[in-house]
Amino acid sequence: MEDYKVWAEGVLQKVREKMDWCSEKNRDKIPYTTDGLGNYDDRSDETKEWSIDNGINWWTNGFWGGIMWLLYQDTKKEKYADIARISEQKLAKCFEIYYGLHHDVGFMFLPTAVADYRLTGNKEAKRLAMHGANLLAGRFNPAGNFIRAWNQTGNDDTRGWAIIDCMFNISLLYWASEESGDPRFRHIAMRHADTTLNNFIRPDGSVRHIVEFDPETGDMVKSYGGQGYEEGSAWTRGQGWAVYGFANSYAHTGKQEYLDAAKRCAHYCIANLPESGIIPVDFRQPKEPAWEDSCGACVIAGGLLEIAKHVPELEKDMYVNAAVKILKAIAETRADWGKDCDAIVKNCTSAYHSPEHHFTMVYADYYFIEALYKLTGTGILLW
Ligand code: GLY
Numbered sequence: 235m236e237d238y239k240v241w242a243e244g245v246l247q248k249v250r251e252k253m254d255w256c257s258e259k260n261r262d263k264i265p266y267t268t269d270g271l272g273n274y275d276d277r278s279d280e281t282k283e284w285s286i287d288n289g290i291n292w293w294t295n296g297f298w299g300g301i302m303w304l305l306y307q308d309t310k311k312e313k314y315a316d317i318a319r320i321s322e323q324k325l326a327k328c329f330e331i332y333y334g335l336h337h338d339v340g341f342m343f344l345p346t347a348v349a350d351y352r353l354t355g356n357k358e359a360k361r362l363a364m365h366g367a368n369l370l371a372g373r374f375n376p377a378g379n380f381i382r383a384w385n386q387t388g389n390d391d392t393r394g395w396a397i398i399d400c401m402f403n404i405s406l407l408y409w410a411s412e413e414s415g416d417p418r419f420r421h422i423a424m425r426h427a428d429t430t431l432n433n434f435i436r437p438d439g440s441v442r443h444i445v446e447f448d449p450e451t452g453d454m455v456k457s458y459g460g461q462g463y464e465e466g467s468a469w470t471r472g473q474g475w476a477v478y479g480f481a482n483s484y485a486h487t488g489k490q491e492y493l494d495a496a497k498r499c500a501h502y503c504i505a506n507l508p509e510s511g512i513i514p515v516d517f518r519q520p521k522e523p524a525w526e527d528s529c530g531a532c533v534i535a536g537g538l539l540e541i542a543k544h545v546p547e548l549e550k551d552m553y554v555n556a557a558v559k560i561l562k563a564i565a566e567t568r569a570d571w572g573k574d575c576d577a578i579v580k581n582c583t584s585a586y587h588s589p590e591h592h593f594t595m596v597y598a599d600y601y602f603i604e605a606l607y608k609l610t611g612t613g614i615l616l617w
Contacts, residue, residue: 238558242609245565246308249578249603253305256576261317264295264324265576268594272575278324290327293338297600299325300345300616304603307353307614315354322346322359329365337373337383339366340403345600345616348409352614360413367410370403371422378452379425383444394449397460398434398441398472400426401479405617408486420487427483431495433457434476439502440468440517441476461585463516469586470513471530473503478537482617484544496541503534504556511563515586525591528568529582529598535560536601539608554609561605569602578602 265274277292299321306314325346328335343366350359373382380396381404404423411420433454434442443460447453462469480496483489506517513531514524538557542550568580577594579602584595607613 238554239610241558241562242606245561246603246606246610248571249606250305250309252571252578253301255573257302257305257314257317260298260576262320264290264292264298264321265596266292266294267596268575268577272570272577274576274596278321289334290324290331291334291336293336293341294595294597295321295325296342296345297597300349300600301596301603303345303349303353303616304600304607304613308607308612315350318346318350322350322362326362329362329369334385335369336385337370337381337397337400337403339370340400340406341597342366344402344406344409348406349614349616352616363406364410364414367406367419370406371410371419374422374426375447375449375452377450378447378454379429380445380447380452381422381426382449394447394455395444396426396429396447397444398430398479399475401430401475401483402617404479405482405486408483412486423483424487424489427480427492430476431480431491435495435499439498439500441472441499441502443469443472463519463586467516467518468502468506469516469530470503470527471515471533473499473517474530474533474537476537477503477534478540478617481537481540481544485540485615493541493544496537497545500534500538500541500553500556503538504552507556507559511559512567513560515583515591519586523591525583525586526568526581527583528564528579529595529601531560531564532579532598532601532605536605536608539605557605558609561602561609564602 260274263276264278266277268274277295279289299318302314302318343363347359347363350356381400383395383397384392404426407419407423411417433445442457443462444458446455448455459465476499477496480492484492512526515527535557538553542553569578579598581592582595582598583591
């Protein structure tokens with residue numbers, strides 16, 4: 235067996251031990267981050283339905299369920315399916331509330347309802363996921379061939395905003411077409427992916443976070459630095475959404491341009507990978523303060539491993555080696571394996587300019603665990 239598989243299996247053993255108690259401790263929650271005492275918070279509060287930041291509509295609310303399904307398919311322990319379904323049932327409430335829902339229904343329902351349906355054939359889960367896909371399709375603007383990202387928040391007119399992260403959400407549309415036999419979801423996904431390819435990916439493989447289109451004419455208006463350092467920079471998690479997202483689009487459609495785009499963004503990441511394997515928040519941020527984003531690191535690693543599945547044998551090593559370097563840096567220097575903290579992955583950052591840096595984020599744990607299963611070849615693809 236390859237060395238990296240042995241290594242990943244050793245780390246997965248620590249994941250299994252941690253998730254065994256952590257899943258039960260947090261079974262009724264939908265966590266995002268840990269508090270000062272290392273306890274998970276809970277974003278499943280329906281009374282906060284209008285707030286995309288705190289309530290049931292919070293975009294990361296699918297990842298706890300996703301971790302449970304990853305552990306379920308590995309261990310076959312029913313408790314993980316039970317806990318995953320607690321998240322799924324709480325998320326169902328989003329459709330009743332409707333207001334506040336956004337393009338991140340993909341991130342929310344692929345690792346929960348779609349995973350449930352794929353693994354167990356649960357028809358109720360399929361109904362929920364199809365509901366999400368229809369909602370996502372309804373956000374498509376044919377004038378510019380893009381999916382609108384966020385709803386109106388603050389003073390920004392976001393009607394024409396698309397963001398790189400959506401490359402993950404469109405997997406819900408691919409799934410809906412594959413499941414229903416109706417190609418219109420896939421057509422929307424591919425139009426959005428084409429728009430992203432043409433307007434977000436720079437010639438050097440770095441990626442824009444937010445691009446604004448005129449919602450009436452579809453013309454590109456401008457781009458924004460978003461969660462990265464500044465306009466023109468390279469937000470690392472956005473690089474990850476592009477690398478992994480285009481690889482997913484290739485897997486669903488076979489369109490060569492998507493794999494080429496994923497590789498171009500991946501090569502930019504590999505060329506800028508620090509010797510330490512520790513990923514900054516932005517590849518073009520100043521040297522100090524040295525803000526890190528372990529979450530972006532895990533997303534990039536997952537994307538590199540996804541590309542490795544689709545390239546000739548001779549090319550695989552470059553992607554796998556870079557992913558292993560990143561994951562080793564996390565497992566050996568940025569992971570908490572103890573009982574004092576519910577999360578595993580430390581030093582995540584939501585946005586370069588946000589006041590807080592270096593905290594835990596549940597989706598960092600998700601992508602870390604998922605990448606380990608990719609290395610051992612025993613995982614399921616939820617995207
Ligand atoms: N999708 C938002 C983020 O990556 O923070």
